[in-house]
Amino acid sequence: MKFLFINGVNLNMTGLREKGVYGTATLEEINKAIAAHFKNDKCEFYQSNCEGDICTKLQQADCDGIILNAGAFTHYSYAIRDAIAAINIPVVEVHMSNVHAREEFRSKSVLSEVCKGVICGFGKNSYILAAESYKL
Ligand code: DQA
Secondary structure, three states: OEEEEEEEEOHHHEOOEOHHHHOOOOHHHHHHHHHHHOOOOEEEEEEOOOHHHHHHHHHHOOOOEEEEEEEHHHHOOHHHHHHHHHOOOOEEEEEOOOHHHOOHHHHOOOOHHHOOEEEEOOOOHHHHHHHHHHHO
C-alpha cells in the first residue's frame, strides 16, 4: 500500500518539546520506525507548520491512505477539515497523546467528523495502528 503520513504544526519539535507527553524520539526517528514497520509498503512523510501547505498536500495526495496528525490545527482548522472532505482518499486522524485525558480544548476535534477514524494515546504507535487499519 501507499501511505502518506502528514504531521502538522509543532510536530517537528517532537523529541525536544514536552518530553513527558510526547516522548524523547524525534520525528525523524519516529518516521524511521514507521518505515521499518511498513517495509513492504510505500511510506511518504510530510511535515509543515503551515495550515495552507497541509491543505495543498492533502489536495495533491496520490496514495491509498493518509495518516494525519494535525497537531493543534486539529482543534480549530476548518480549512484542513474542508480539504479532507474534498478528497476521496480516506484519512485517519492520529494523536500521540491521549487528547481526552488532557486540557478540555484538546477533546474537541473539527477534523474527526470527516475522517475515517481516530487513534490517540499510543505515542509513535498511534501512527502505526492508524496505517494498519487500512489493511484490515
Ligand atoms: C497532538 C495533540 C494536540 O492537542 C497538540 O496540539 C499536538 C500534538 C498529539 O499528537 O498528541 O501538537 O496532536
